Amino acid sequence: MKELGRLLTAMVTPFDEEGKVDYEQAKKLALALVNSGSDGVVVAGTTGESPTLTREEEYRLFREIKAALGGRGTLIAGTGSNNTAEAVEATKEAERIGVDACLLVVPYYNKPPQEGLYQHFRTIAESTSLPCILYNVPSRTVVNMSAETVIRLSQVDNIIGVKEASGNLEQIARIINGTGDDFIVWSGNDGDTFPIMAIGGYGIISVASHLVGKQIKQMIDSFVAGRVKQAAEIHHHLLKLFDVLFVVANPIPVKYAVNQVGFRVGKPRLPLVEPDEKTATLIKDTLKNYQIDLPV
Amino acid sequence: MNGYSVAIVGATGLVGQEFIKVLLQRNFPMNLVHLFASDRSAGRKLMVGQQEIEVKETSPDSFEGIDIALFSAGSEVSRHFSPIAARAGAVVIDNSAAFRMEPWVPLVVPEVNPEDIKWHKGIIANPNCSTIQMVVALYPLHKVNPIKRIVVSTYQSVSGTGSAAVEELTVQTRQVLEGQTTIPHVYPHQIAFNVLPEIDVFLDDGYTKEEWKMVEETKKIMHADDIAISATCVRVPVFTGHSEAIHVEFSSPMFPDEAERILAQAPGVKILDDTSISLYPHPWAAAGTDEVFVGRIRRDVSHPNGLVMWVVADNLRKGAALNAVQIAEEMIKRDWLNPEGGKK
Numbered sequence: 001m002k003e004l005g006r007l008l009t010a011m012v013t014p015f016d017e018e019g020k021v022d023y024e025q026a027k028k029l030a031l032a033l034v035n036s037g038s039d040g041v042v043v044a045g046t047t048g049e050s051p052t053l054t055r056e057e058e059y060r061l062f063r064e065i066k067a068a069l070g071g072r073g074t075l076i077a078g079t080g081s082n083n084t085a086e087a088v089e090a091t092k093e094a095e096r097i098g099v100d101a102c103l104l105v106v107p108y109y110n111k112p113p114q115e116g117l118y119q120h121f122r123t124i125a126e127s128t129s130l131p132c133i134l135y136n137v138p139s140r141t142v143v144n145m146s147a148e149t150v151i152r153l154s155q156v157d158n159i160i161g162v163k164e165a166s167g168n169l170e171q172i173a174r175i176i177n178g179t180g181d182d183f184i185v186w187s188g189n190d191g192d193t194f195p196i197m198a199i200g201g202y203g204i205i206s207v208a209s210h211l212v213g214k215q216i217k218q219m220i221d222s223f224v225a226g227r228v229k230q231a232a233e234i235h236h237h238l239l240k241l242f243d244v245l246f247v248v249a250n251p252i253p254v255k256y257a258v259n260q261v262g263f264r265v266g267k268p269r270l271p272l273v274e275p276d277e278k279t280a281t282l283i284k285d286t287l288k289n290y291q292i293d294l295p296v
Numbered sequence: 297m298n299g300y301s302v303a304i305v306g307a308t309g310l311v312g313q314e315f316i317k318v319l320l321q322r323n324f325p326m327n328l329v330h331l332f333a334s335d336r337s338a339g340r341k342l343m344v345g346q347q348e349i350e351v352k353e354t355s356p357d358s359f360e361g362i363d364i365a366l367f368s369a370g371s372e373v374s375r376h377f378s379p380i381a382a383r384a385g386a387v388v389i390d391n392s393a394a395f396r397m398e399p400w401v402p403l404v405v406p407e408v409n410p411e412d413i414k415w416h417k418g419i420i421a422n423p424n425c426s427t428i429q430m431v432v433a434l435y436p437l438h439k440v441n442p443i444k445r446i447v448v449s450t451y452q453s454v455s456g457t458g459s460a461a462v463e464e465l466t467v468q469t470r471q472v473l474e475g476q477t478t479i480p481h482v483y484p485h486q487i488a489f490n491v492l493p494e495i496d497v498f499l500d501d502g503y504t505k506e507e508w509k510m511v512e513e514t515k516k517i518m519h520a521d522d523i524a525i526s527a528t529c530v531r532v533p534v535f536t537g538h539s540e541a542i543h544v545e546f547s548s549p550m551f552p553d554e555a556e557r558i559l560a561q562a563p564g565v566k567i568l569d570d571t572s573i574s575l576y577p578h579p580w581a582a583a584g585t586d587e588v589f590v591g592r593i594r595r596d597v598s599h600p601n602g603l604v605m606w607v608v609a610d611n612l613r614k615g616a617a618l619n620a621v622q623i624a625e626e627m628i629k630r631d632w633l634n635p636e637g638g639k640k
Binding site for chain 1: 336460476477478479480481482483484485
């Protein structure tokens with residue numbers, strides 16, 4: 001399997017003034033990210049506003065970004081759904097387009113039991129030869145996928161890892177402990193990257209790496225090289241930024257911030273809106289304390 | 297005045313750093329150096345000789361009082377700020393591709409077409425690195441026996457791409473040796489232990505932009521529109537120094553010893569050619585030097601008027617910073633600072 005990388009960016013989807021997907025900016029952004037620390041991008045994930053993208057827009061994003069990247073970095077497609085059949089279809093299409101892997105979110109809203117989660121992910125994985133990454137984010141999906149369910153799913157050949165955003169370090173430790181060495185755990189929260197790596201995690205599917213990719217990469221590289229103190233220092237330095245990017249629903253703050261530093265990605269689509277004045281000021285003031293790695 | 301005010305735009309880049317080195321090494325007559333870069337690098341301090349100078353963000357008022365502005369910050373920055381600098385009275389010597397093919401902008405290699413400096417309108421373009429070393433080696437031969445056709449393959453180092461590419465080659469080399477897999481960031485594929493036939497973007501005719509530059513820039517510099525040229529440009533895992541295998545067809549036969557005699561007298565050229573002791577140019581030895589090195593001079597056995605040679609130069613020096621500074625020196629020597637027909 002192709003190495004997917006330790007630092008992947010959950011990429012925002014740029015929109016133009018009329019709210020249409022700005023494919024040119026999307027291609028530029030993907031390249032800019034891969035040139036500023038990220039090993040790859042996750043396209044049409046929650047940060048990419050998948051709930052308000054049409055499948056056609058998502059497929060075109062996969063195609064155009066794949067072409068723009070060439071062989072640079074890795075391209076991971078968000079193809080999850082709370083409708084198993086739809087997720088199967090999107091994953092098959094992403095495979096035809098030639099992405100490197102897919103990210104499958106826990107079904108939201110319909111609250112499946114653990115057995116339902118197991119069958120859902122197994123069904124999707126068996127419909128494709130793409131490497132599949134599970135995504136557990138109970139703050140958004142209501143249901144938490146238990147360590148037991150993840151361990152069971154890790155037995156499926158092409159389920160290669162999980163993006164864990166539960167913030168539950170005990171659960172994450174049990175996953176790492178109960179799965180094989182080649183099963184990969186990415187943090188799903190920027191603030192959890194360092195602690196998750198400390199218990200055997202692999203990396204991060206990040207939002208903050210839009211802005212400080214090189215610094216996050218440096219934190220990861222330092223940790224892997226055994227320079228734990230240096231990694232911890234970078235973690236502490238970046239924590240405030242990590243927090244601010246989630247003061248209101250992601251991707252509202254990061255989109256605002258990326259626009260602020262001079263890379264045009266437009267406003268979010270409804271029902272998301274731009275941050276109110278107070279939040280905007282907070283984001284702007286916070287950005288002043290950080291060196292921005294994104295080339296603009 | 298005992299010296300000129302010089303601005304370096306893109307001072308923190310690889311070529312920017314080389315500008316500083318070359319200016320100092322050649323005792324360029326300057327009394328003040330101003331360093332500019334993007335706001336990301338602004339505030340950094342760089343040593344220029346014994347002096348510590350702060351890098352400032354490039355802005356429209358950066359060029360007041362500047363005599364000579366050396367640009368190497370990419371085409372977009374050049375397109376935006378070069379005309380502003382020229383209007384403010386500076387002569388811009390631009391290392392980017394932004395103005396090279398503009399008919400009103402001279403494209404200059406001092407060993408080949410110094411007189412083109414004279415008609416500048418405030419902006420002089422510095423050619424592409426791989427073009428410079430080729431024309432320095434070919435022009436002296438062309439003057440004696442006009443060239444009809446050139447077929448060239450290049451072996452270009454990663455420093456031509458910038459510091460991120462140097463870092464990428466370093467990291468990937470270590471990863472490969474340690475048995476890890478690599479993820480390309482700068483190039484479309486792994487560059488360590490590999491060669492990539494893609495430099496700059498692909499064009500509709502199947503050539504790359506770099507290959508196109510070698511064709512069009514060579515014709516413009518040599519004032520020779522009718523030379524037929526075809527290039528293949530290849531990135532190799534070398535840090536510094538571009539190499540070129542050049543096949544040339546002349547109007548009449550050009551024998552190797554004659555070519556060697558001509559090139560031995562040619563400005564900026566050094567011949568390293570003794571196959572009995574494995575003497576020929578190679579990038580490791582050429583890095584950090586100023587000359588264009590020529591070796592492996594031999595007949596092209598596939599054509600009666602053909603000659604083949606191997607040409608190597610430091611792409612950051614003769615291929616970029618040095619050539620630009622030489623343009624400035626030539627301009628000063630011949631008193632061509634003021635744009636032709638205009639007043640400062």
